[in-house]
Amino acid sequence: MGEFKVHRVRFFDYMPSAIRAMAFHDPTEQLALARADGAVEIFNFSDNYFQEKVIPGRDGRAIEALCWAGRRLFSAGLNGEVTEYDLETLRPRYSLEAYGGPVWTLSCNRQGTLLAVGCEDGTVKVFDVLPEKIQFQKNLDRQKGRIMSLSWHPDGTRIAAGTMDMVRIFDAETGGATRRLLVERGPGAARSREVVVWSVVFLSDGTVVSGDSAGKVQVWDSATGTLVQTHPVSKWDVLALAASRDESSLLAGSSEGLVVQFQLLAPAAGRQERQWVRTRTFRNHSHDVRALVHSDTAVVSGGMDTQLVVRPLLDKVEKNTQESAMRKIMFPHRSLVRCVKKAGLLLFQFSDHLELWRLGDSDALGKPGERLPVKRKPEKLLQLKRKGEDHICCSSLSPCGSWLVYSTVSSVRLYRLQRDTHNMSLHKVSRLPRELRCVQQLCFSSDSSRLFASSSQSSVVVVALNQQEVKHLHTLRPKAGSSQPVHLLSPSEDGKWLATASTDGQIHVYDLHKLKVRLHCTLPVHSSCPTAIAIHPTTCCLISAHADQQVFEFSLLQKEYTAWSRALQKQGLHPAWLHRDTPVTHITFNPGNAAHVLMHDAFMFCIIDQSLPLPAAQTKLLNQMTLKSLPAADRLRQSHAFKICKNFQHLLCVDLLDERSLVVVERPLLDIQSQLPAPVRQKKFAT
Amino acid sequence: MVKKQRGKTDSSPKNMDREEHAAHFNDSSDEEAPDEVTFEDSKAQALRSMARAIETVRREKELLKEKRRKRQELFQEQKKRKLLPADVLEEIDSSPSKKHKASGSEAEEKQQEAGEETEQRRKKKKRKSPHSRNLKGSYTVTTTKAQTTSFQQQAAADFIQSRLYGPGSCRTTNNEMLSLQNKKAPNKTAAVQFVKKDWACKQKAKAEKEKKRWIHKQKLATC
Numbered sequence: 001m002g003e004f005k006v007h008r009v010r011f012f013d014y015m016p017s018a019i020r021a022m023a024f025h026d027p028t029e030q031l032a033l034a035r036a037d038g039a040v041e042i043f044n045f046s047d048n049y050f051q052e053k054v055i056p057g058r059d060g061r062a063i064e065a066l067c068w069a070g071r072r073l074f075s076a077g078l079n080g081e082v083t084e085y086d087l088e089t090l091r092p093r094y095s096l097e098a099y100g101g102p103v104w105t106l107s108c109n110r111q112g113t114l115l116a117v118g119c120e121d122g123t124v125k126v127f128d129v130l131p132e133k134i135q136f137q138k139n140l141d142r143q144k145g146r147i148m149s150l151s152w153h154p155d156g157t158r159i160a161a162g163t164m165d166m167v168r169i170f171d172a173e174t175g176g177a178t179r180r181l182l183v184e185r186g187p188g189a190a191r192s193r194e195v196v197v198w199s200v201v202f203l204s205d206g207t208v209v210s211g212d213s214a215g216k217v218q219v220w221d222s223a224t225g226t227l228v229q230t231h232p233v234s235k236w237d238v239l240a241l242a243a244s245r246d247e248s249s250l251l252a253g254s255s256e257g258l259v260v261q262f263q264l265l266a267p268a269a270g271r272q273e274r275q276w277v278r279t280r281t282f283r284n285h286s287h288d289v290r291a292l293v294h295s296d297t298a299v300v301s302g303g304m305d306t307q308l309v310v311r312p313l314l315d316k317v318e319k320n321t322q323e324s325a326m327r328k329i330m331f332p333h334r335s336l337v338r339c340v341k342k343a344g345l346l347l348f349q350f351s352d353h354l355e356l357w358r359l360g361d362s363d364a365l366g367k368p369g370e371r372l373p374v375k376r377k378p379e380k381l382l383q384l385k386r387k388g389e390d391h392i393c394c395s396s397l398s399p400c401g402s403w404l405v406y407s408t409v410s411s412v413r414l415y416r417l418q419r420d421t422h423n424m425s426l427h428k429v430s431r432l433p434r435e436l437r438c439v440q441q442l443c444f445s446s447d448s449s450r451l452f453a454s455s456s457q458s459s460v461v462v463v464a465l466n467q468q469e470v471k472h473l474h475t476l477r478p479k480a481g482s483s484q485p486v487h488l489l490s491p492s493e494d495g496k497w498l499a500t501a502s503t504d505g506q507i508h509v510y511d512l513h514k515l516k517v518r519l520h521c522t523l524p525v526h527s528s529c530p531t532a533i534a535i536h537p538t539t540c541c542l543i544s545a546h547a548d549q550q551v552f553e554f555s556l557l558q559k560e561y562t563a564w565s566r567a568l569q570k571q572g573l574h575p576a577w578l579h580r581d582t583p584v585t586h587i588t589f590n591p592g593n594a595a596h597v598l599m600h601d602a603f604m605f606c607i608i609d610q611s612l613p614l615p616a617a618q619t620k621l622l623n624q625m626t627l628k629s630l631p632a633a634d635r636l637r638q639s640h641a642f643k644i645c646k647n648f649q650h651l652l653c654v655d656l657l658d659e660r661s662l663v664v665v666e667r668p669l670l671d672i673q674s675q676l677p678a679p680v681r682q683k684k685f686a687t
Numbered sequence: 688m689v690k691k692q693r694g695k696t697d698s699s700p701k702n703m704d705r706e707e708h709a710a711h712f713n714d715s716s717d718e719e720a721p722d723e724v725t726f727e728d729s730k731a732q733a734l735r736s737m738a739r740a741i742e743t744v745r746r747e748k749e750l751l752k753e754k755r756r757k758r759q760e761l762f763q764e765q766k767k768r769k770l771l772p773a774d775v776l777e778e779i780d781s782s783p784s785k786k787h788k789a790s791g792s793e794a795e796e797k798q799q800e801a802g803e804e805t806e807q808r809r810k811k812k813k814r815k816s817p818h819s820r821n822l823k824g825s826y827t828v829t830t831t832k833a834q835t836t837s838f839q840q841q842a843a844a845d846f847i848q849s850r851l852y853g854p855g856s857c858r859t860t861n862n863e864m865l866s867l868q869n870k871k872a873p874n875k876t877a878a879v880q881f882v883k884k885d886w887a888c889k890q891k892a893k894a895e896k897e898k899k900r901w902i903h904k905q906k907l908a909t910c
Contacts, residue, residue, distance in 0.1 A: 062844065078840045102843035120843055146846075189855065196850060213850060236857065237850075255851070286864065288851065364906075373902045674861050674879050678852060681859035687867055 002593075002607075003368055004662040007359050011378060012348045012652060014336060014667050015675060017057075019302030022291040023066040023073070026245065031293065031300065032073050033308065034063040037351055037391065040075065040085060043329070045295065047528050049310060050547035050583060051333035052503045053485070055090050056393040056409055057351065065106035069115060069129050076103040076117055082127070082134065088483045089456050090393075090440055091409045096134060098125055107150040107159075114172075116140075116159055118147030124161055124170065140175040143168060145194070151202040160208045160222065162197030167210050169222050179225040186214035199241040201250065209250060209276075211238030217252045217262070219276055231278055233260050236680050239303075242292040249313075250276065251299055253289030256680050258282070259301050259311075284309040284326070287679050297323075304677055306330065322579050330650075330669065331602050333531060334487070335585050337653035337665050343401040344657060345381075346665070351391040354406055356382040356417075359663065381424055387413065394441050398448035403465060405451065407439040412453070414470065433472035435461045443489040450495075450512075454486035458502045460510070462517070474517055476500075478508045488530060493537035497556060501530040507544060509556055521559045526550065534587035538594050545584035545599060549577060551608075564610050571614050576621040577642065580604075592659030600654035605664075607643045615640035622646070 017035040024031050029045040030052075038057030044050050062078040073085045080102050086093040100119025107116045108129070115127040115134060124140040124147055145164030152159055152172070159170045169179035185195045196213040203209070207228070208220040215234035220227055236255030243250050250262040261280040266273070287304035294300075297316040302308045310327040317324045338347040344359040360378040386392050390408035397404055404415040404426075414429040439461075441454040450473075451463040460476040476498070488501040491512075497520065498510045507530060511520040528548035535542050541562055542554045550573065553565035561569075582602040590596035595611040615621055622644050627635050648654075653665040852858055865879045 060840070062840070078843045079837070080839070101839045104843075120839065193855070373898075373905075670865070670879055674865060676861055678858040678860055679864050681857050681863075684867055684871065687870055 003660070005362075005372070005660055006648075007657070007661065007663040008648065009346065009357075009359070009378070009663060009665040010668070010671075011357065011380075012337065012346075012355075012665050012667060013671075014348070014350070014652060015672060016306040016330065016332075017351070018304045018306055018677070019291050019308060020063055021066040021075075022293045022300065022302060023068050024293040024295055024300070025068045025071070026296075028071075029295075032066050032068065033291070033302065034066045034075055035306075036062070038063055038077070039351070039391065040066070040073070041332075042087065043308070044529070044547075045310075048547045048549070048583070049327055049329060049581075050529055050531065051329070052529060053087060053090055053487075054332065054334070054393070055085055055092070056391040058391060058409075059389040064102075064104050067106050067108045067115070068112075069108040070112040072129070074106060074108070074115060074134075076106040078102040078104075080119075082106065082115070082117060084134070088485060089438055090485055091438065094133065096127075100125055104146060104148050105150045107152055109152040109156040109172075110154050111156055114152075114156070116150050116152065118150045118161060120146045122146060122163070124150065124159065126172070126175075138175055140170045140172075141177045143177075148196055148198060149200045151200045151208075153202045153206075154204040158202065158222070160200045160202040162200040162210055162212075164194045164196060167197055167200055167208060167220065169208070169225075179222060181208065181210075181220050181222075181225055181227070183210060183212050183218065184214070184216075190214065196237075198237060198239050201241050201243045203243060203247050205247075209241060209243070211241045211252050213237040215254065217241070217250075217260075229276060231262070231276070233278075234258065237288075239288060239290055240292040240301075242294040244294040245296060249294060251292050251294050251301075253292045253301055253303070255288045256682055257285030257287055257289055257303065257305070259284070259289055259292065259299055261299070261313075282311055284311060284328075286673065287676055306672065306676070325579075325581065327581055329582075330672075331582075331652060331667070333583050333585060335653060338395070338397045339653060339655040339657075339663055340397055340399055340401045341655070341657050342399070345397065345401050346653075346663070347395060347397040347404070349392060349395045349406070352386055354382075354384045354386075354392070354395055354404070355380060356384075356397070356404070359657075381419075382417075382426065384415070384426070387411075394439070396442040396444055398444040398465075399446050400448040403444060403448060403451070405442050405444075407442055407453075409438075412436040412439050412442075414451070414465075429470055432470055433461075433463060435472050435475060436463065440485045441487060441489050443491060445491045445495050446493050447495055450491075452489050452491065452498060454489055454500065456485075458482045458484060458486050458500070458506075460486065460489065460498070460500055462512075476510050476517060476519070478506065478522070479519060482506055488533050490533045490535055490542075492535035492540070497535050497540070497542075499533050499535055499542055501533050501544070503529055505529050507533060507542070509542065520556065523552075523554050526552070531583035532585055532587045532599065534589070536589055536594070536597075537591070543587055543597060545587060547583050549573065549580055549583070551584075551599075568614060572617065574615050574619075574621045574642065575617060586653060586655065588656055590656060590659060598654065598656060600651055602651055603649055604644050604646045605648070605651065605654040606645070609641050609643060612639055612641040615642055 017037040017039065019033060020036050021034040022031060031043040031045060033041045033043065035057065038061035040055040041051055042053040044052050060079055063075045064077050066075045073087060074082060076082045081095040081097055082103065083095045084093045098117050098119060100121045100123045102120040103117055104120065105118040113129055115129055117125045117127065119125065122143040122145060126137045126140065127134040128137045143163050147161050147163055149162035150159060157172055159172050161168045161170060166183055167181040168177050171178050183195050183197055185191050185193065197210050198213060199211040201209045206222045208222045210218050210220065215232060215236055215238055217231040217233050217238055218227060219229040233252055234254035234256060238252050238254050240253040241251065248264050252260045259282040260278060262276045263279045264274050265277045267275060282299060284301065285303050285305050289301050289303040291302045298310050298312040300310050308329040312324050314324060336349045346357045346359065348355040358379045358381055360374045361376040362372040362374050364372045366372050386408065388408060388410065390410050392406050392408055395406035402417050404417055406413055412432060414432060416427045416429060418425045435455065436453055438456055439453045443452045449465055451465055453461045455461050458478055462473045462476065464471045464473050482502060482504060484502045484504040486500045486502045490499045496511065496513045498512055499507060501507045505525045507523040509520045511518060526546055528546040528550065530544045530546050533542060533544045540556045542556055544552050551568065553562045555562045580601060584599045584601050587597065587599045590598065595609055597608040599606055620626065621642055623638065624643065627639055630638060648664045648666055650667050650669055651664065652667050655663050657663055862879065869875060
């Protein structure tokens with residue numbers, strides 16, 4: 001594996017935003033997730049929980065609710081607008097003012113034809129979902145307090161609305177309020193305070209379940225308007241409720257980070273009537289649980305501690321398999337760090353600014369595992385605040401270190417950086433070509449003379465850069481009309497090739513040296529989405545890593561999978577490799593040794609040595625320590641291609657600066673946790 | 688001719704007015720007798736109007752006073768502003784080398800940021816925002832940017848903040864939670880964070896210096 005001088009970077013203060021709302025689309029197993037900064041993310045649960053799409057947020061778009069209507073995604077927030085998203089161009093399609101003040105909740109009926117919106121002024125507004133837009137249909141009877149939660153009866157005739165101190169049942173046709181369920185206030189001093197019904201669920205047998213700020217989960221009969229059961233769950237608030245599709249199980253998430261499961265069971269054997277019984281408690285969060293989803297096999301929860309937790313229910317999945325393992329998704333599945341190798345620069349992307357750092361330096365030598373004294377400290381060269389209200393969606397730094405580009409949903413900004421020993425200046429390039437408007441991914445060519453930008457309809461815009469002007473050269477389009485966005489761009493070192501990957505799994509390679517730039521080849525589509533692609537500088541092979549942890553190598557000259565890749569597929573990857581739970585987000589190559597490929601995920605980085613034999617399924621994958629203890633002759637026999645290092649954890653980026661030095665960007669979870677909003681005060685025994 | 692015309696134009700509306708008044712007067716006299724106004728009433732009215740006049744004069748005086756005071760303040764502030772650079776200059780003159788050395792990178796950054804700012808300002812001067820329009824004289828009409836967070840949105844955010852984190856919500860701090868976790872964990876480690884980041888600045892700086900010296904010594908020793 002070799003020895004490296006490692007720059008261990010811990011000054012990237014990346015802070016994810018709290019999870020505010022979630023919605024699950026059952027047919028495609030896609031989870032839409034909204035964060036407090038207004039960003040919307042799409043996770044594909046059928047593709048190993050891969051984060052397929054990210055729609056960047058915007059200042060003031062405080063999303064409070066998300067919902068799917070068929071394949072369309074809607075959100076509503078405190079800015080009083082209902083927004084539909086375009087999942088192909090990754091931007092809001094339109095926003096419609098609801099004219100009821102801030103919107104707290106949004107719910108779609110099961111048929112996907114009507115959208116109910118609960119507003120601050122106490123109205124429930126019903127919108128028709130039309131093919132191109134939504135249209136206001138009617139108001140239901142106005143209530144006194146704000147509408148905090150809504151739920152449709154599965155047959156679409158009634159709506160339950162949680163407000164201050166009560167739950168109301170509406171007739172969806174006439175708009176009249178038919179029932180009024182009074183929710184009891186909390187005990188003691190809380191009696192003078194209104195109780196907020198944070199969440200309601202309407203089940204098909206007419207049962208209404210409510211979760212409120214007094215910490216109760218209550219079961220009501222909507223036909224008679226009577227209280228059936230009360231379950232005190234928490235001393236604080238019950239913030240979220242979710243029911244499974246077959247309505248046999250119910251989840252409640254509370255302020256202290258608990259998720260409690262209730263199941264509809266017969267209280268004693270042989271009895272007919274069934275009631276809701278509290279069965280399980282999951283403690284996966286340190287802070288408030290704000291959003292819950294009950295999928296067919298798992299409990300999906302998210303909250304103020306910014307982590308998405310998928311906890312499979314052990315009675316629904318097979319035990320001791322990969323699918324029964326709990327997943328915690330804490331980092332985005334794409335790279336927020338750009339590394340410029342020659343100049344030793346790092347570009348960090350935040351949602352509202354960019355930071356440019358120069359790495360520190362040390363000229364001392366030491367033994368492996370030792371810390372070297374730092375001669376020059378890492379230095380923050382630049383902090384660039386974004387312009388406008390839209391958050392940054394992608395950014396890039398050219399390999400020569402003199403161009404900086406970032407894009408938001410509405411615009412692209414290109415800057416020219418000039419650095420000398422003491423000074424640094426930044427000039428905005430004023431006139432950009434018209435084609436650089438709606439951009440999802442940005443990347444520079446290795447000689448910094450071209451800028452590639454992925455645009456709508458999976459096309460790629462090529463722009464020539466020089467000191468005088470910025471000129472649009474051409475737009476690359478794949479042959480077949482694919483509409484999914486391109487999320488990965490990778491130019492080759494010699495500037496001949498450009499590889500693009502889109503979220504539907506297609507990888508295209510363009511030949512840039514031909515007089516007429518054209519599509520060189522399209523790779524066979526793998527069932528799983530690519531998470532990182534890179535072109536080898538000398539052998540011209542494209543290496544792709546996928547969300548299901550498969551790795552392929554495709555020769556661009558022969559237009560076929562290489563022998564190594566075939567051998568790897570034939571033998572199969574090691575089970576320990578396949579069971580990792582974060583995707584590979586970056587692939588790079590060792591300039592000193594053409595057989596070395598470096599890739600990393602959040603918990604390890606791995607150097608794949610293509611000249612060594614592949615590991616057999618029975619051998620140990622992580623064998624660095626055993627190899628160390630063996631004599632030299634045995635060592636050669638035992639070593640295999642996958643050399644994995646887990647010394648560094650919670651990685652956001654690993655890159656090779658040169659043959660002998662490595663930069664590792666870590667973000668310890670403890671640092672994130674210490675900056676979160678306040679948790680509730682819990683009494684722990686003996687403290 | 689011109690005079691005549693002007694005279695005519697001047698006179699005609701007056702005449703009309705007078706006629707109108709007359710007509711009006713006639714109308715009222717036709718219908719009813721003039722109202723009886725008692726002496727007390729008219730006296731009170733006169734007093735009231737006098738009081739009003741006095742009041743307005745007083746108010747005007749006050750306004751004038753206020754205006755003068757504001758101007759005075761503005762002048763004083765401007766004077767202060769003018770004075771400030773001199774102080775800075777003096778300071779710079781007195782210790783130029785020390786300051787330069789002390790804040791190498793920071794100064795650089797600031798300078799650079801300032802450069803950006805001035806650049807932007809220049810741009811603003813050159814080209815006004817596309818939503819503004821020049822009128823006659825020194826007035827311009829611009830469309831103000833819509834407020835990003837409306838009052839209602841702010842109120843709603845405050846509501847949720849007060850419900851979750853306000854009084855009676857029994858919250859603790861992250862630091863406390865982490866230290867409790869640490870306390871209950873099988874192997875205890877150092878505290879996650881100190882309350883004050885700028886704790887013992889001097890000592891830290893001194894330690895840094897000592898460390899550098901030590902590294903240098905080590906190097907010399909190995910050479």
